[in-house]
Amino acid sequence: MEKYGYGADVGGTTVKIGFFTSSGELLEKWEIDTDTASGGEAILPDVAESIKGHMAKKGITAQDVLGVGVGVPGPVADGVVNGCVNLGWGVVDVEKMLSGLLGMNVKCSNDANVAALGELWMGGGKGSRQLVMITLGTGVGGGIVVDGKIVNGSHGAGGEVGHIRINDDETVPCGCGNCGCFEQYASATGLVRTAKRMLEESDAPSKLRDTELTSKNIWDLSKDGDTLAREITDSFCDSLGKGCAVIAAVVDPEIIVLGGGVSKAGQQLASGAQKAFLKYAFHGCRNTRFELARLGNDAGIYGCMYMLL
């Protein structure tokens, strides 16, 4: 008999909650505020209350539900979160606490990882069991899926691909303290930084000189034929392909799914990344395909649900 389940993707501002069937239909979704006061102590009770309320409204009981999958913006090992700055959390045993509050099965993983599982289950990587998802946002997040399972790593740092060093000559430090990290180039922030640098270094005319430097504006002008904007997005794709080639030499995925805000650039991004990847990748893994994420901001809740299956 078909069962139900909940996915809760916990972010620094809101918690997205999805109500699913076990076959992957998203029946309802809603958001609640993330209360980060007092070390974020209310976050899990608020999630529990929201789910209990929903179950009561629907007239379903714990027997009808597979459980709750939870994604959090921090490292998770064996269901325990080890520090989560955006939530105010130190070490929090999410699986134990939330299942205590709900009397249901709870699975917890990192948010980039659950997004990867979501895309694997119902998005750009559907049908694959070997996938890497790269989330191109303010930073670069990664989710590594091997044989259908997330690689959390032994310290919860599996898939922290944003901190692969891809440039020895960088002198500006990354947020992590090192220099030359993948996310210094292949994130929205990195794209804007590269644009500033290239605009300063060049005298070439560009509409970018009269525009606010955002990821969207840079990509839009690149597509419109602005030469310098095109050079900037080419440089972005080169860094992206280079980092992906490194990842492929470790886990050799079938598909690399590009998600996050920058992935709205669409096919030009995917083709550009694939082209650069072919330049840098080991010959044994050059058949890896690039796909765009399809679930947008819902990838996390899909992946949370998938962990329960």
Add this chain to the structure above:
Amino acid sequence: MEKYGYGADVGGTTVKIGFFTSSGELLEKWEIDTDTASGGEAILPDVAESIKGHMAKKGITAQDVLGVGVGVPGPVADGVVNGCVNLGWGVVDVEKMLSGLLGMNVKCSNDANVAALGELWMGGGKGSRQLVMITLGTGVGGGIVVDGKIVNGSHGAGGEVGHIRINDDETVPCGCGNCGCFEQYASATGLVRTAKRMLEESDAPSKLRDTELTSKNIWDLSKDGDTLAREITDSFCDSLGKGCAVIAAVVDPEIIVLGGGVSKAGQQLASGAQKAFLKYAFHGCRNTRFELARLGNDAGIYGCMYMLL
């Protein structure tokens, strides 16, 4: 009841065969020649014959045996080898062919991968389920173990870490065609190449100038206090730590086991690599430990046996 099993580590010159108990005791080991004539067509029949002969001698039957694990020097996906230059092989379905010849269960994986499994089971990584083995030989091989299972990758290129790009300024191509690959620095060949370069670039006195440049001689002189030799091995460890930091940002292992010929350098190598790793690694995975491989050339047959359990 305890059962038996065979591990067959197929190399370009010999096939090492081990006869094990399922609890991990190596009861006997021997070698047969690898016959690479005619596209290596006799290799698997020779292995089958050797194992059949051993079973007859011991008076054991297929019922007593879990099967045969096979390691091969090439990419393997789903038990099928996809090209193996050293054996003369094109596409060979090892599991199907050998189990057809023996009427037993056969598992096949890449040789670097089975060595990693061997070290995980009974060697430097004993007790861990999250491990990366780096084999420092003529090239650099890698075996990635996640949750106790080998990451073969979707094209059999999982763990091909020797071809991670770690240097953008390299102009000499690697054997794979790219430039700046990990194995151009962190292999025995790479060590000798670095030594030649540093000897040419420096006027400093060094006993290396009157010695054959081999990995062993370079490490021995480094330990003896030869300043230039020490700079060379420091450079080697720096590259090794740098590559390992990249791998850790993808799969976040608990232990990195260093094997292969260069690992005979011992504790100085492991400490040097760990020190460089701490310099380059993402903070979330800095607790990864470095260990020396303990099974030497037997790691492969141990790992072959482990695949059967």
